Amino acid sequence: MHMVGKSIRPALIILSAAVLLGLLAVLHSVPLAQTPSGLVAYKVIGSANLANPGSESFWSNIPWFNVTLSPTLSGVPTSGLVPYVEAKAAYNGDYIFILVKWPDNNPSTIGANAVAGPGHWVMVYNPKGSLNMTFLKLLTSTFHKHYKIINSSYAIIFGSPRPMEYVLYYYGPANGVYFYGYYTNATHYYPDRFAIMWYMGTQQNPSDCMNIGGPHPGYKVSGQLGQVVGTIPNTGGSLSSGAANIWEWIAGVTYPQGSDFSYFTNATWDADNGINPTDASQFASAPHGFFLNLLTNQSGLFDIGDGGIWYPNATGPVPGYFSGYTGAKYENGYWVLEFVRQLKSPMPDTVNITVGSTYDIAFGVWYGKSGETSFDKSITANFVPLTLVPKQPTPPSAIPTIVLTVAVIGIIIALVAIGIAFFSINKRRK
Amino acid sequence: MMSKIPKNDFSIYSLTFGILFLLQYIFREFLLPVFPFMPSSGANLAALGLIGTFSVVAMTVVAPMVIWESRRVMLRLTYFAASLIMGWGGIALGFLYPQYYLSTPWIIASLALCILTAVSILQVAVSSIKSLALLPLLILELISLYQYIINILTEYALIPSINLSTYLVYPSIYMLIAGSVSLLALSIYVRPRRGLLIGYLVGAVISILLSEPMYQLLIYNRFMQSIMGEVAAMGLGILAPPSYLPALVIVMGIYIFSLIALVSRAIMGEPLMGYYALAALIYIGTAFVVHALSIYFVVTITASVALINSLKTVSNK
Numbered sequence: 001m002h003m004v005g006k007s008i009r010p011a012l013i014i015l016s017a018a019v020l021l022g023l024l025a026v027l028h029s030v031p032l033a034q035t036p037s038g039l040v041a042y043k044v045i046g047s048a049n050l051a052n053p054g055s056e057s058f059w060s061n062i063p064w065f066n067v068t069l070s071p072t073l074s075g076v077p078t079s080g081l082v083p084y085v086e087a088k089a090a091y092n093g094d095y096i097f098i099l100v101k102w103p104d105n106n107p108s109t110i111g112a113n114a115v116a117g118p119g120h121w122v123m124v125y126n127p128k129g130s131l132n133m134t135f136l137k138l139l140t141s142t143f144h145k146h147y148k149i150i151n152s153s154y155a156i157i158f159g160s161p162r163p164m165e166y167v168l169y170y171y172g173p174a175n176g177v178y179f180y181g182y183y184t185n186a187t188h189y190y191p192d193r194f195a196i197m198w199y200m201g202t203q204q205n206p207s208d209c210m211n212i213g214g215p216h217p218g219y220k221v222s223g224q225l226g227q228v229v230g231t232i233p234n235t236g237g238s239l240s241s242g243a244a245n246i247w248e249w250i251a252g253v254t255y256p257q258g259s260d261f262s263y264f265t266n267a268t269w270d271a272d273n274g275i276n277p278t279d280a281s282q283f284a285s286a287p288h289g290f291f292l293n294l295l296t297n298q299s300g301l302f303d304i305g306d307g308g309i310w311y312p313n314a315t316g317p318v319p320g321y322f323s324g325y326t327g328a329k330y331e332n333g334y335w336v337l338e339f340v341r342q343l344k345s346p347m348p349d350t351v352n353i354t355v356g357s358t359y360d361i362a363f364g365v366w367y368g369k370s371g372e373t374s375f376d377k378s379i380t381a382n383f384v385p386l387t388l389v390p391k392q393p394t395p396p397s398a399i400p401t402i403v404l405t406v407a408v409i410g411i412i413i414a415l416v417a418i419g420i421a422f423f424s425i426n427k428r429r430k
Numbered sequence: 431m432m433s434k435i436p437k438n439d440f441s442i443y444s445l446t447f448g449i450l451f452l453l454q455y456i457f458r459e460f461l462l463p464v465f466p467f468m469p470s471s472g473a474n475l476a477a478l479g480l481i482g483t484f485s486v487v488a489m490t491v492v493a494p495m496v497i498w499e500s501r502r503v504m505l506r507l508t509y510f511a512a513s514l515i516m517g518w519g520g521i522a523l524g525f526l527y528p529q530y531y532l533s534t535p536w537i538i539a540s541l542a543l544c545i546l547t548a549v550s551i552l553q554v555a556v557s558s559i560k561s562l563a564l565l566p567l568l569i570l571e572l573i574s575l576y577q578y579i580i581n582i583l584t585e586y587a588l589i590p591s592i593n594l595s596t597y598l599v600y601p602s603i604y605m606l607i608a609g610s611v612s613l614l615a616l617s618i619y620v621r622p623r624r625g626l627l628i629g630y631l632v633g634a635v636i637s638i639l640l641s642e643p644m645y646q647l648l649i650y651n652r653f654m655q656s657i658m659g660e661v662a663a664m665g666l667g668i669l670a671p672p673s674y675l676p677a678l679v680i681v682m683g684i685y686i687f688s689l690i691a692l693v694s695r696a697i698m699g700e701p702l703m704g705y706y707a708l709a710a711l712i713y714i715g716t717a718f719v720v721h722a723l724s725i726y727f728v729v730t731i732t733a734s735v736a737l738i739n740s741l742k743t744v745s746n747k
Contacts, residue, residue, distance in 0.1 A: 011442050011443070014443070014491065014492070014495055015442070015446060015492070017491055018446070018450075018487075018488040018489075018491035018492050019488060021487050021488065021490075021491055022483075022484035022485065022487045022488035022491075023484065024487075025483055025484060025486075025487035026480045026483055026484045029483075030483075030487065030521060030524070031521065031524030031525070031528065032483070032486055032487070032520070032521065032524070032723055032725070033490070033516060033517050033518070033519065033520020033521050033524070033723060033724040033725065034520060034524075034531040034722060034723055034724065035516075035520075035531060035536075035540040035543070035721055035722060035723065035724050035726075035727070036531050036532060036536070036537050036540055036582060036585075036586050037578070037581060037582075037720055037721055037722045038581070038585070038720075038722075039585060040532075040585045040586060061588065062588060063584045063588060063589065063590035063591070064584070064590065065581070065584045065585055065593065066593035066595055066596060068595050068596040068599060068669075070599075070663075070669055071671075073656075074652065074655060074656055074659060074671055074672035074673060075652065075671070075672070075673055083596055084595075084596045169652075170652065170653040170656075173652050174650070174651075174652075209660050356529060381663040381664075381669050382463075382663060382664060382667070382720070385720075385722070387532065389532050391532075393588055394588070415548075415549070415552060418549070418552070420556075
């Protein structure tokens with residue numbers, strides 16, 4: 001090392017300083033130097049217009065941000081069909097607004113006359129030849145489901161219990177029965193859905209991917225299939241680390257134009273299903289688009305504020321079931337949704353939002369008419385940081401697009417010129 | 431030009447810097463997001479995460495020194511000042527005004543740091559014909575910096591911009607794969623000597639021991655592909671269909687072999703190759719990360735500057 005000799009002393013001092021400061025940072029949790037990144041929610045004046053989401057004047061100052069989505073299931077033809085979501089965020093002191101839009105050429109605007117949607121019919125196939133009938137029979141008989149052969153390579157299973165999803169997804173391909181997606185036709189299809197996950201745990205940047213699994217942790221698969229599969233470690237829909245609050249909008253179900261929306265405007269039905277009766281009668285008298293609150297943690301996926309309409313209930317009847325608002329419209333090939341909620345947590349197990357904080361959020365989207373439902377969807381592969389800044393959006397509207405374009409081209413030309421200059425100077429030096 | 435063994439040496443700062451980056455990469459960047467997948471309890475892993483924090487702070491000391499001693503590089507003082515201001519300035523402001531990173535001056539400074547990083551990458555590209563061996567990785571870095579700039583322009587400067595991120599997922603993977611091939615070519619394009627062959631052997635053994643079992647585990651097992659696909663997305667930031675995972679494991683093996691081969695060439699009297707290894711390691715390690723810390727820009731500048739300095743030293747001998 002050429003450092004040895006007269007310059008050894010400064011090097012030793014610098015390296016000791018590095019070690020000392022490093023240790024100090026470890027012992028006293030020094031804040032590391034940060035750079036801004038992710039989505040920003042700006043402070044705005046105004047309130048939401050649920051009848052026409054995105055039309056509020058404050059949105060015009062905030063541009064769309066593109067978030068890339070990826071499939072939840074690898075190698076499954078129907079998974080990950082939604083390529084991206086565009087998003088913006090704002091808050092007005094009491095409420096947060098999250099506006100999203102995504103392309104959908106074949107929207108599922110109304111549900112299928114049942115809150116839980118139509119039966120989840122699994123489509124299986126073998127891309128490499130004929131279906132392995134022995135395995136298909138073993139699989140369906142273990143979980144007591146009927147199936148129908150379409151042709152030698154395709155079949156439908158009538159029903160989709162969680163442990164079967166697990167076995168099919170992880171053990172099917174090795175046994176000649178692949179998961180294709182959920183069966184759809186002109187009348188049997190699933191509602192379009194959109195979900196925002198708010199991470200509430202303490203880990204930094206954990207996995208936002210929910211586990212594929214059984215009805216509870218450590219579920220044992222019975223019979224001959226059980227000898228191969230054994231115990232399923234996780235609950236389906238559970239999170240690997242920490243807990244998260246999910247805001248879920250379901251076309252038809254939580255959307256005033258859907259046929260299933262009427263379930264919720266019936267106060268008696270609500271009370272029977274474990275929703276707070278006062279909330280139910282208030283909602284019945286003045287219904288609005290809303291979103292469901294779900295809780296996911298290491299032990300499973302739960303409904304918040306009802307008796308367990310979709311998943312087991314986390315809380316039972318608590319006030320605030322209809323406290324989340326969602327406006328929706330389908331326009332020019334895009335769904336546009338606006339999620340509105342008070343900043344303060346309205347129910348137990350829901351996220352409490354404060355100004356100046358950064359939240360890890362994730363999006364999940366389902367194309368119901370293309371066979372995406374349940375665990376088959378498109379998600380953001382990583383959490384996106386969302387920060388609420390105590391600032392109003394002041395766009396540099398003074399800069400016209402043409403000036404901006406010229407400036408960008410100018411910078412590129414300048415960089416190329418610098419590069420050429422470097423290169424020629426280099427050559428001359430040689 | 432390369433007839434004599436050049437006199438420039440792999441400096442003690444660069445060596446320390448490389449080791450610290452590796453520690454940071456393993457114990458912070460990779461480990462923290464994959465906590466949930468680990469069999470060990472959170473408490474043990476949190477302790478390991480502290481090694482990453484230590485490395486980041488120690489790098490904030492060492493990186494400016496690497497830039498300082500790279501005397502042949504244009505804009506050296508600009509890079510040096512940027513590394514000090516954005517590194518130590520950020521830490522100091524963290525105590526005084528925790529919201530500093532959302533303030534307009536800091537946003538502009540972050541944007542400037544990002545552009546400076548891009549300039550340092552372009553400087554590498556034009557400094558020598560040999561540095562074209564890193565071209566795929568340089569493009570990968572530019573893609574990553576482009577995405578950061580778009581993020582800041584839309585969200586913080588409120589300028590609507592065309593965001594191509596959805597279309598850049600596959601180009602990024604292909605640049606990563608192409609980078610492994612060109613780095614491999616660079617690492618073995620030399621007249622073989624006995625000492626080098628030992629280095630190659632060590633590299634081959636380590637890379638095969640790491641990637642071959644992983645490849646066997648993944649090639650016919652979709653369950654493991656899915657799990658490792660998540661690990662790649664969370665831990666490394668690489669978005670890839672799980673069916674790509676066996677191929678990516680081979681790419682990882684090629685990188686490990688090439689880096690060890692380059693390091694052994696550095697030990698055998700070609701320090702320039704050590705700087706190539708350092709730059710390649712840091713480009714792969716920062717291109718896929720969310721640039722939420724200033725250090726990710728600073729280390730990229732540092733690696734570029736050290737490589738340019740070494741290239742100029744060699745060509746001037």
